Amino acid sequence: xxxxxxxxxxxxxxxxxxxxxxxxxxxxxxxxxxxxxxxxxxxxxxxxxxxxxxxxxxxxxxxxxxxxxxxxxxxxxxxxxxxxxxxxxxxxxxxxxxxxxxxxxxxxxxxxxxxxxxxxxxxxxxxxxxxxxxxx
Amino acid sequence: xxxxxxxxxxxxxxxxxxxxxxxxxxxxxxxxxxxxxxxxxxxxxxxxxxxxxxxxxxxxxxxxxxxxxxxxxxxxxxxxxxxxxxxxxxxxxxxxxxxxxxxxxxxxxxxxxxxxxxxxxxxxxxxxxxxxxxxx
Numbered sequence: 001x002x003x004x005x006x007x008x009x010x011x012x013x014x015x016x017x018x019x020x021x022x023x024x025x026x027x028x029x030x031x032x033x034x035x036x037x038x039x040x041x042x043x044x045x046x047x048x049x050x051x052x053x054x055x056x057x058x059x060x061x062x063x064x065x066x067x068x069x070x071x072x073x074x075x076x077x078x079x080x081x082x083x084x085x086x087x088x089x090x091x092x093x094x095x096x097x098x099x100x101x102x103x104x105x106x107x108x109x110x111x112x113x114x115x116x117x118x119x120x121x122x123x124x125x126x127x128x129x130x131x132x133x134x135x136x
Numbered sequence: 137x138x139x140x141x142x143x144x145x146x147x148x149x150x151x152x153x154x155x156x157x158x159x160x161x162x163x164x165x166x167x168x169x170x171x172x173x174x175x176x177x178x179x180x181x182x183x184x185x186x187x188x189x190x191x192x193x194x195x196x197x198x199x200x201x202x203x204x205x206x207x208x209x210x211x212x213x214x215x216x217x218x219x220x221x222x223x224x225x226x227x228x229x230x231x232x233x234x235x236x237x238x239x240x241x242x243x244x245x246x247x248x249x250x251x252x253x254x255x256x257x258x259x260x261x262x263x264x265x266x267x268x269x270x271x272x
Contacts, residue, residue: 007238010256012248023173025161032168037159037224049253082256083243084236088173090244100220102143107219108226112148117185120146120218 007084015087016042021057022089026067026099028106029078029092035099036107040089052077054091071133073097098127101134143220151223152178157193158225162203162235164242165214165228171235172243174203176225188213190227207269209233234263237270 006013016022021039028035038056040048044064047055054075058065068074075093082089100107103126110120142149152158157175164171174192176184180200183191190211194201204210211229218225236243239262246256 010246010258012252012254012256023159025170025173027170034161034163034170034226037161037219046253049248080248081244081259082246082248083173084238084240084245088243090170102220104220107224108217109220110146110218112185112216112218116148117182118148120148122146123217 003085006086012082013086014045014082014089015085017087019059021059022087024054024056024089024091026054026075026091026093029094033106034108035075035093035095035105045089048077048091049080054093067099071097071101071130073099073133075099101130102126103128103130139221142222148218149222150181150218150225151221153223155195157195158223160190160192160225160227162190162211162227162229165230169242170244171211171229171231171241181225184213184227185216190229203235207233207237207266209235209264209269211235237266238262239264239266 014022020041024038024040026035039059041057044055044057054067054077056065056067075095077091077093079092098105104124105127109124111123113119113121150158156177160174160176162171175195177193180191180193190203190213192201192203211231213227213229215228234241240260241263245260247259249255249257
């Protein structure tokens with residue numbers, strides 16, 4: 001399809017890749033913090049739209065994954081944005097608890113150290129104990 | 137490699153996919169607005185770290201692409217974050233002009249209309265005229 005309808009049009013035509021997936025970014029609707037990056041397939045996107053809660057597709061487990069199904073840390077979807085070429089989705093979400101399975105509010109809890117190309121530093125503290133949350 | 141060093145360690149070990157690419161999100165360091173989603177290869181990442189300006193890899197053109205090389209709308213990198221499994225990078229950037237080639241500040245200028253699964257609505261106004269900016 002030509003760029004014009006995709007970029008300037010009002011039809012939602014999400015572009016899934018060869019694996020049937022589209023990139024998704026979840027951002028805290030209130031704080032603006034980027035929480036995580038994941039993927040959706042068509043079904044996950046439809047379920048997200050229908051239910052109002054984020055559903056992703058897990059590439060490692062090759063299955064649908066309602067965010068929070070194990071941890072209880074759901075993402076309530078406030079707004080679904082799409083980028084110019086419609087191959088990336090941005091979810092503005094409301095969250096009540098830490099979103100990263102490692103225990104942090106955001107998956108982006110480390111930053112490259114200034115002046116280094118190899119060393120990271122922690123820029124956040126854990127907000128919950130994943131060993132308790134994920135103990136089945 | 138086991139999850140522990142990747143998720144809890146201090147070594148920056150970005151995980152490139154089978155095409156040698158890693159997902160990158162650019163976020164305005166001041167406003168928190170998510171500006172765009174793109175990809176880097178190893179060289180683009182190294183150049184970004186070395187120069188302090190965002191360099192991406194264009195999948196459509198199969199070449200390195202310094203953001204702003206045509207438009208002049210560069211991204212000055214303030215901080216480079218990486219997510220838990222190190223397969224996505226978040227750049228906190230400072231920008232002086234619109235970042236989307238369509239003319240908007242962010243590539244995410246449309247949202248799914250409430251109650252619809254197919255119709256978008258514009259949620260932003262253009263901040264520059266791309267026809268003037270990109271006229272060679």
